[in-house]
Amino acid sequence: MIRTENIHKYFGALHVLRGISLEVKRGDVLVIIGPSGSGKSTFLRCINLLVRPDEGKVFIDGVQVNRPEISPEWVREQVGMVFQSFNLFTHLTALENVTLAPIRVKKLPKAEAETKAQELLARVGLAEKAEAYPAQLSGGQQQRVAIARALAMDPKAMLFDEPTSALDPEYIREVLDVMTNLARDGMTMIVVTHEMGFASSVASRIVFMDTGLILEEGRPSDIFEHPKNERTRAFVSKILR
Amino acid sequence: MKPKRGYARERFVRSVETTLAILIIIGAVAFIYDILAGSRGLDIGYISANWLRYVRAVEINLSITTISFILGTGIGFLVGWVRTVRSPPIPKILRDFREAEKAGAARGKPALAATVIAAGLRHYVKRVADAYVEAIRGTPLFVQIIFVYTVITTFYPRLPGVSGEFLAGVVALTVNTGGYQGEIYRAGLQTVHTGQVEAARAMGLSRWGAMRLVVLPQALRLVIPPLTNEFIGLLKASALLYYISVLEITFLTKQETYVGHHFESFALITGIFLLITVTLSKVIQYFEVKYRIPGLGIQPTPG
Numbered sequence: 296m297i298r299t300e301n302i303h304k305y306f307g308a309l310h311v312l313r314g315i316s317l318e319v320k321r322g323d324v325l326v327i328i329g330p331s332g333s334g335k336s337t338f339l340r341c342i343n344l345l346v347r348p349d350e351g352k353v354f355i356d357g358v359q360v361n362r363p364e365i366s367p368e369w370v371r372e373q374v375g376m377v378f379q380s381f382n383l384f385t386h387l388t389a390l391e392n393v394t395l396a397p398i399r400v401k402k403l404p405k406a407e408a409e410t411k412a413q414e415l416l417a418r419v420g421l422a423e424k425a426e427a428y429p430a431q432l433s434g435g436q437q438q439r440v441a442i443a444r445a446l447a448m449d450p451k452a453m454l455f456d457e458p459t460s461a462l463d464p465e466y467i468r469e470v471l472d473v474m475t476n477l478a479r480d481g482m483t484m485i486v487v488t489h490e491m492g493f494a495s496s497v498a499s500r501i502v503f504m505d506t507g508l509i510l511e512e513g514r515p516s517d518i519f520e521h522p523k524n525e526r527t528r529a530f531v532s533k534i535l536r
Numbered sequence: 537m538k539p540k541r542g543y544a545r546e547r548f549v550r551s552v553e554t555t556l557a558i559l560i561i562i563g564a565v566a567f568i569y570d571i572l573a574g575s576r577g578l579d580i581g582y583i584s585a586n587w588l589r590y591v592r593a594v595e596i597n598l599s600i601t602t603i604s605f606i607l608g609t610g611i612g613f614l615v616g617w618v619r620t621v622r623s624p625p626i627p628k629i630l631r632d633f634r635e636a637e638k639a640g641a642a643r644g645k646p647a648l649a650a651t652v653i654a655a656g657l658r659h660y661v662k663r664v665a666d667a668y669v670e671a672i673r674g675t676p677l678f679v680q681i682i683f684v685y686t687v688i689t690t691f692y693p694r695l696p697g698v699s700g701e702f703l704a705g706v707v708a709l710t711v712n713t714g715g716y717q718g719e720i721y722r723a724g725l726q727t728v729h730t731g732q733v734e735a736a737r738a739m740g741l742s743r744w745g746a747m748r749l750v751v752l753p754q755a756l757r758l759v760i761p762p763l764t765n766e767f768i769g770l771l772k773a774s775a776l777l778y779y780i781s782v783l784e785i786t787f788l789t790k791q792e793t794y795v796g797h798h799f800e801s802f803a804l805i806t807g808i809f810l811l812i813t814v815t816l817s818k819v820i821q822y823f824e825v826k827y828r829i830p831g832l833g834i835q836p837t838p839g
Contacts, residue, residue, distance in 0.1 A: 345737060367737075371739060375738075378731060378734070380731050382729070382731035384732060384754075385754055385831050386757065386829050395739070396739035396740055396741065399749060400739065400741060428829055428830045430829075
């Protein structure tokens with residue numbers, strides 16, 4: 296479904312990604328953990344080409360997408376993304392946030408897009424908040440709208456960039472529940488998170504990244520209970536405490 | 537929650553301040569009226585017979601201001617937009633490339649050349665825009681008006697179809713407001729969070745689509761109050777065109793004072809300006825409140 300080969304990225308002289316290769320199969324949930332500055336977010340952005348890899352290949356459904364012939368807009372239609380800071384469009388209501396891309400990018404008729412958006416908002420438990428502006432919603436509600444917004448494009452996979460890190464503790468649960476349901480429904484997901492409960496119950500695999508490299512990869516039980524790499528062990532013991 | 541008491545006190549202080557401000561304004565107006573008319577009183581007959589002439593004259597101010605403001609919006613938007621573009625200096629790009637090359641990234645010479653040329657172009661266009669804004673904001677408008685007038689009358693003494701003064705007025709005000717509006721648009725565009733663009737791009741919108749559907753609708757709402765101020769400021773500044781003999785309202789006022797109608801003409805000109813500026817700002821305020829979106833821009837003040 297999603298495969299990367301030897302991804303490198305430089306920010307000026309900074310070598311942020313130093314050869315990331317991994318594969319995510321259809322329906323898999325891959326969780327990426329690692330200290331801040333390890334390149335997790337940059338790697339996510341390399342998949343939907345918000346950041347262009349300097350070297351290496353990104354494949355989606357077997358097609359190499361980081362090629363000049365392929366428009367990044369097309370790639371981004373295939374892969375939805377949810378951000379740490381929600382990034383809902385401030386000037387649009389929840390419903391308009393969800394319908395914007397389907398209407399403007401997919402050219403869906405407005406009525407059809409709205410019906411679908413209502414369904415999606417209901418799915419994330421916010422059917423009655425369709426007319427609210429982002430500023431009128433709690434952080435947890437905003438993030439759930441953001442998930443609905445990404446789902447509205449019928450993505451083949453979803454990328455989550457620390458979706459609960461900016462939330463007050465009482466709102467984390469509701470967002471994780473939506474994500475868990477999404478995973479149960481068979482969505483292919485790559486999730487950067489430090490929510491270890493979510494990671495161990497939902498992830499099919501966990502990747503530990505540090506200094507732009509994948510240091511360890513395995514099932515949740517392997518990573519959390521028997522980490523092989525010393526730095527993984529140190530990191531896991533810190534966040535599990 | 538503790539802010540309850542602080543909030544009540546804040547409201548009390550605010551109401552005292554408002555009352556004080558109103559008292560000061562009333563006092564000042566009375567004082568000025570006393571200086572203006574004093575024992576002499578206003579010649580109501582003159583005002584009722586001549587007010588239409590003043591209205592005709594202020595139409596020239598309004599038309600010059602409006603033309604300049606619209607042209608200036610074009611310039612201002614471009615300048616503001618250019619100034620928001622990120623452009624690292626050329627030496628930094630070259631240095632980054634050399635270090636990346638050393639570290640083993642192979643991006644190729646042609647790609648480097650293209651990046652450097654594009655970055656260089658951006659860099660210098662931006663510098664020109666910076667210089668323009670600094671030059672406009674750093675010199676008196678009055679000097680700019682005289683400068684433009686001198687240039688136009690020296691090099692094009694006879695213009696077909698348009699008076700040199702009028703043209704000089706429009707050009708000077710356009711160039712001036714262009715610089716100031718550039719700053720307004722820059723601030724407006726930069727206030728829209730970069731995450732908004734990233735989210736728009738992540739959903740498959742093009743660069744232009746993100747600009748048109750996400751950044752502009754927010755930025756344009758944010759710039760309406762400062763643009764209203766700018767228009768009012770420009771209208772008031774158009775009075776300076778009296779100096780280059782544009783037949784606008786200040787010119788007429790000055791003329792009328794020579795024939796002895798000092799107080800009446802000043803009452804008329806101040807009255808007309810106040811009527812226009814206050815009406816305009818109230819109308820804009822009405823629309824601002826009507827189309828306000830929660831969480832975007834200035835929020836309504838409580839109480």
